[in-house]
Amino acid sequence: MTRHKNTEQKIFDAATELFLEKGVDRTSVRDIAAKAGINLALLNYYFRTKENLFNSIFSELMKENTRKLIEILDSDLSLEEKIQKYVAEYTDVLLENPLLVSFVMAILHRSWDKITQLEAISYLYGTEKFTQQLFDEAKKGNIRKTNPTQFFVDMLSLITFPFAIKLLIMDKASITEDEFKTFIRERKKRVPRILINELKIK
Amino acid sequence: MTRHKNTEQKIFDAATELFLEKGVDRTSVRDIAAKAGINLALLNYYFRTKENLFNSIFSELMKENTRKLIEILDSDLSLEEKIQKYVAEYTDVLLENPLLVSFVMAILHRSWDKITQLEAISYLYGTEKFTQQLFDEAKKGNIRKTNPTQFFVDMLSLITFPFAIKLLIMDKASITEDEFKTFIRERKKRVPRILINELKIK
DNA sequence: GTCTATAATTTGATAGAC
DNA sequence: GTCTATCAAATTATAGAC
Numbered sequence: 260m261t262r263h264k265n266t267e268q269k270i271f272d273a274a275t276e277l278f279l280e281k282g283v284d285r286t287s288v289r290d291i292a293a294k295a296g297i298n299l300a301l302l303n304y305y306f307r308t309k310e311n312l313f314n315s316i317f318s319e320l321m322k323e324n325t326r327k328l329i330e331i332l333d334s335d336l337s338l339e340e341k342i343q344k345y346v347a348e349y350t351d352v353l354l355e356n357p358l359l360v361s362f363v364m365a366i367l368h369r370s371w372d373k374i375t376q377l378e379a380i381s382y383l384y385g386t387e388k389f390t391q392q393l394f395d396e397a398k399k400g401n402i403r404k405t406n407p408t409q410f411f412v413d414m415l416s417l418i419t420f421p422f423a424i425k426l427l428i429m430d431k432a433s434i435t436e437d438e439f440k441t442f443i444r445e446r447k448k449r450v451p452r453i454l455i456n457e458l459k460i461k
Numbered sequence: 462m463t464r465h466k467n468t469e470q471k472i473f474d475a476a477t478e479l480f481l482e483k484g485v486d487r488t489s490v491r492d493i494a495a496k497a498g499i500n501l502a503l504l505n506y507y508f509r510t511k512e513n514l515f516n517s518i519f520s521e522l523m524k525e526n527t528r529k530l531i532e533i534l535d536s537d538l539s540l541e542e543k544i545q546k547y548v549a550e551y552t553d554v555l556l557e558n559p560l561l562v563s564f565v566m567a568i569l570h571r572s573w574d575k576i577t578q579l580e581a582i583s584y585l586y587g588t589e590k591f592t593q594q595l596f597d598e599a600k601k602g603n604i605r606k607t608n609p610t611q612f613f614v615d616m617l618s619l620i621t622f623p624f625a626i627k628l629l630i631m632d633k634a635s636i637t638e639d640e641f642k643t644f645i646r647e648r649k650k651r652v653p654r655i656l657i658n659e660l661k662i663k
Numbered sequence: 664g665t666c667t668a669t670a671a672t673t674t675g676a677t678a679g680a681c
Numbered sequence: 682g683t684c685t686a687t688c689a690a691a692t693t694a695t696a697g698a699c
Contacts, residue, residue, distance in 0.1 A: 266682080282570060284486035287674060298684055303676060305682095361570040364625050368484060368563040371628045383626075384633045408634045408644070409651060416622035421614050423566050423625070424585075426573045431586045432610050442610070449611060457655050468664080489692060500666055505694060507664095 267305050269295040275316050279358040282365055283313055314377065317366065321379035324352050324359065329382065332389040338396055338458070341389070342414070343451045349418045350447050354440060360422040385411045402458040413457070417450045469507050471497040477518050481560040484567055485515055516579060519568065523581035526554050526561065531584065534591040540598055540660070543591070544616070545653045551620045552649050556642060562624040587613045604660040615659070619652045 264272070273295035277286040288309050292299045306312035331345050353359060363383070366374060374380055390407040397404040421428065421443060429439050466474070475497035479488040490511050494501045508514035533547050555561060565585070568576060576582055592609040599606040623630065623645060631641050 282486070282567075284484070288676085289674075299675090300677075300685080301683055307676090309675065361566060364563060364566055365484075365570065367626060367628060368567065371632075374628075375632060380629070381633075383629060406647070408630070409647065412623050412626075412630065413619060413651075413655065415626070416618040417615060420618035420622040420625075423622075424569060424614075424617070426569060426576075427582070427585060428610070428614065430573075430577060431583075445608070445611065449615075453615065453655060453659050456658050490694085491692075501693090502667080502695075503665055509694090511693070 266295075266297060266301065269297065270302055270305055270312070271316065271319075274312055275320070278313065278316060279356075279362050282362070288312075318377060318379040320359065320362075321382045324356065325382035328352070329386060332386040338392055338402070339451075339455055341392075342454050346414070346418055346450045346454075347447045350443060350450075353419065353422050354443060357422050357425060360419050364423060400460075403460050405458065410454075410457070414450075414454055417446070417453065421446065468497075468499060468503065471499065472504055472507055472514070473518065473521075476514055477522070480515065480518060481558075481564050484564070490514075520579060520581040522561065522564075523579075523584045526558065527584035530554070531588060534588040540594055540604070541653075541657055543594075544656050548616070548620055548652045548656075549649045552645060552652075555621065555624050556645060559624050559627060562621050566625060602662075605662050607660065612656075612659070616652075616656055619648070619655065623648065 270291065274286070274291045277291055277294060288302055289299055291312075292302045295302070302312075306315065327348055328345060331341060331348060334341065336344065385407070389411075393402070393405060393407045393410060396402045425439060428434070428442070429436070432442075434442065472493065476488070476493045479493055479496060490504055491501055493514075494504045497504070504514075508517065529550055530547065533543060533550060536543065538546065587609070591613075595604070595607060595609045595612060598604045627641060630636070630644070631638070634644075636644065
């Protein structure tokens with residue numbers, strides 16, 4: 260069934276692309292309607308306001324991209340395997356959608372009150388089970404005692420930040436888009452090594 | 462001399478504060494004029510356009526905040542000391558100006574062509590001397606052979622990213638502003654340890 | 664240098680016909 | 682469901698008086 264998208268989906272896709280590329284504030288609803296190939300009034304018929312459209316898109320993007328990550332954190336893998344899988348999967352998600360990081364960070368910089376009401380935001384952070392696992396392994400003497408929040412922040416930083424400064428890296432290291440991807444793929448081995456090293460008892 | 466600021470400085474300061482707090486796009490020149498306690502037309506008399514005002518502020522912020530960091534990277538300290546000092550100093554800069562990170566990252570997400578023309582952006586990245594030092598130490602067998610760009614990205618990520626997700630951390634870990642600062646200060650020991658560990662030959 | 668007033672454009676949103 | 686036409690508000694920028 261090579262169906263053509265329905266109107267709602269066309270608007271949704273056009274808006275997603277523009278929001279990611281130019282940011283929410285610099286994207287007008289007129290631009291979105293134009294890109295979707297429909298009329299401005301029709302956009303308003305489906306999504307009543309720009310704010311509403313944004314909320315839908317944000318929630319959807321978060322759910323879509325974090326489902327697998329949560330599964331990994333909540334799995335029964337060993338800590339070491341879990342870290343390796345999480346880093347690899349997260350990296351792959353961002354390789355496919357490299358604008359996601361700066362988009363989310365722009366959102367985080369906005370009015371926090373509104374954001375916290377979006378249930379979607381919680382998907383960004385670690386899970387209870389993972390925290391517990393760090394705690395238990397330390398108690399058993401298998402790893403260094405560590406602050407789980409610090410450790411999770413280390414992990415998030417090393418995985419996502421390079422995407423936020425992608426253009427800076429490409430510029431300064433004089434590399435192409437493809438070479439940047441290689442650069443990132445190298446980190447799938449590098450980052451878990453750093454993290455696991457930090458947990459080892461010396 | 463408790464001089465009152467001249468008009469240009471008043472505009473500059475008001476704009477800086479608003480840009481950092483609300484982002485460039487969500488700040489109108491009217492807001493800036495109001496905050497500076499002057500008229501809208503006068504703002505235009507000093508800085509011809511909003512874009513121009515932004516460029517001035519961005520350049521100034523970069524220069525101001527990276528001067529000391531460059532000095533450290535270009536000093537004759539040992540690699541280990543250098544990393545420790547750099548992390549500590551950078552962390553302090555951001556503790557004093559926590560909105561700087563998301564501001565800069567929002568800028569990086571904008572039209573890159575315009576940004577690269579701002580000489581200021583180069584201050585963000587490492588120096589030739591530091592890269593050379595990593596290279597030399599590896600050659601002498603004192604540290605693991607490493608990709609300097611990867612290493613510098615690790616360092617930048619671990620230092621700055623936590624500030625970008627400050628509100629997320631505070632929300633999820635249920636901590637106050639002050640506790641967040643403590644959280645960050647703990648990283649002045651943590652981050653160098655992680656980085657130096659990564660360089661050690663196993 | 665500083666102001667008032669206003670032009671010119673853009674933007675989010677709606678009314679109303681088909 | 683989809684469109685044309687338009688409103689109302691906000692925004693950047695300028696003209697011109699003092």
